[in-house]
Amino acid sequence: MSKFTKLDLNSVTTNNRINVFNCILEGNKINRAVIAKKVGLSIPAVMSITEDLIEKGIIYAVGKGESSGGKRPEMLAVVPDRFFFIGVDVGRTSIRVVVMNNCRDIVYKVSKATESVEPDELIAQITEMTMSCISESKLPHDRVVGIGVAMPGLIERDTGRVLFSPNFGWNNISLQDELKRRLPFNVLVENANRALVIGEIKNMQPNPTSCIIGVNLAYGIGSAIVLPNGLYYGASGTSGEIGHIIVENHGSYCSCGNYGCIESIASGEAIARQARIAIANKIQTTIVEKCEGDFKKLEAKMVFDAAKEGDHLAESIVKKAADYIGKGLAIAINMLDPEQIILCGGLTLNGDFFIDMIKKAVSKYQMRYAGGNVKIVVGKSGHYATAIGGAWIVVNNIDFLSNN
């Protein structure tokens, strides 16, 4: 690296082009003068960019707008199906695929149970689902910008290799390379929490001015950090592992190999496991009825449902989970003082009582006066949030406006 940080004029140009495109996308039928004002560029600069985008078939002139005194201005809009971005959510229990067009509309989605966590078989399933989704939604291949694959675990940034995925039992699997060999498209593998959070943020608001942390409360627990210029990765791409913060010295064994991690008590998997152990030890609980006496059917949701109905065991499991999560969030607030924490993932679908418990725990553990501006909110993108985030990873990382 050069010692002198040089601000790059090329990135200014690319950035201007993206701003103009997004402004047209959002405005839908918008004239050049309004674009110039909104994105803070001169009209000639906007003209040069729009001319290029029209030539590439990315935007088009839709007719004349209202006059504001002089000539009626030409209105511009984005060509709807010029580009497609595919997102794949590789979940422990199901795999979801979405197709997003360049108007950010989800034009196709599909979900199937995860058939195997064995690398070869899982890679085959991802390949098959992606290709069949492209053929079933009749996408011309040259309009598919790329496939963004959201995978739980530590992902090496430049290579998309899975370094370690505790919940899949994976070590050192070249997922991105393997998918590239099988698929005739750009493939980007990203940590699932990062994909999820970038999808939620795109859905909710513009970039943060300081920092937004998205926390995924699901089968496992992870997080992603978003700074003003985008996702934060860290020196080796492993940032955001909030679930593997150790909060109990002599705590439960965790799939990562340590003891007392937040995830070992508060994840969906851990919540279900604790209920199973309690039932095996003959603790009285209504969870037994909910799973019809079959441990294999026992899911975290049943524990939450029982807790809502006042079941003592379920209440204590959920309360402890909320306490651990709150401790983790308080740590994140002390360290990073974010403007917003977005809680996402399946566990957040269990309603306000759980979110309220978490918030209460946060204020117990948070340093007084620290993180005074933080807002804790719940994500909005639902079950396909991570897959949609995968598609956004492609939007954000492949310069389709210049190259096509």
Place this chain on the structure above:
Amino acid sequence: MSKFTKLDLNSVTTNNRINVFNCILEGNKINRAVIAKKVGLSIPAVMSITEDLIEKGIIYAVGKGESSGGKRPEMLAVVPDRFFFIGVDVGRTSIRVVVMNNCRDIVYKVSKATESVEPDELIAQITEMTMSCISESKLPHDRVVGIGVAMPGLIERDTGRVLFSPNFGWNNISLQDELKRRLPFNVLVENANRALVIGEIKNMQPNPTSCIIGVNLAYGIGSAIVLPNGLYYGASGTSGEIGHIIVENHGSYCSCGNYGCIESIASGEAIARQARIAIANKIQTTIVEKCEGDFKKLEAKMVFDAAKEGDHLAESIVKKAADYIGKGLAIAINMLDPEQIILCGGLTLNGDFFIDMIKKAVSKYQMRYAGGNVKIVVGKSGHYATAIGGAWIVVNNIDFLSNN
């Protein structure tokens, strides 16, 4: 905030100017062609900047260099005492003031015991020490760019107000405004950990490519996060409070009002306090001799010295402190995956045995495979590190190259 992030051409210009200045400073007698190559600018661009800097009396021509074929090029150097930056370290036990010139040389320094933590009296002492330092080192007032005051605690970023300083018992004190009223200079109040860390980084290397965390192990424990574009603050300016992460559910009372914070066990103050309590409870230890039986004289350093000599009590106190610090660092690594952690502050002056204990604890608590690129090193700036950092806060935040 505008929804469209605009990259600013003005900041490109300012950035180029700073790069050229730093390049001349570092090169000392350097010609324009070499500057252009090093900072990645065209020769005409460099000529325009250097002409302006010469006109402002910031750099000067020192004669002709060696010819590399054609005319002998004009060599440039920085005028040594054109600007001065003053740094003040407001410590719990002593106040230190340094004067740094624009060649980054410390031309004057002074240290005095902190006479009072009562706001009015402390503000009077800072004012008095700063003014006498300026008069004793005979600085022309118009060459003093500003005073950077490093203060422990939560500091509101835009106002330099002290929101909360547990170790001083301060709440809501307008330190920056009060100093501005008393001093005829620019005054910037910054969190002491941020100042310390920015000073250490300037001393050691260029900006990080991902993230550097500096941890101050001293009377209290705090940290600062540095990203590629400089210090990270957070949404309310309170980021970096690693010392107030709670690592023990039923732990010691901490000056912040919580229980079980890292600082409550591992800070210099806490180490000394634990030894005092043990001695009061008649535990056998050689620390008693080191403080000549006088509890008031008992300092953390004596505990470290006794531990080195194999004293059991001292060993267990130091080991527990290292364990808590290691847990905090592991949390920071899991969350932020930094490229470097710089350990600074008085406790690090106790030698490798303590640093080794900390590193061992880190690897115990760190998530497997996470933070694979992190290096843990010890800072190098010694007792005046924080004051020097205060001066750097002025260098980094006041555009003295354009305004003067």
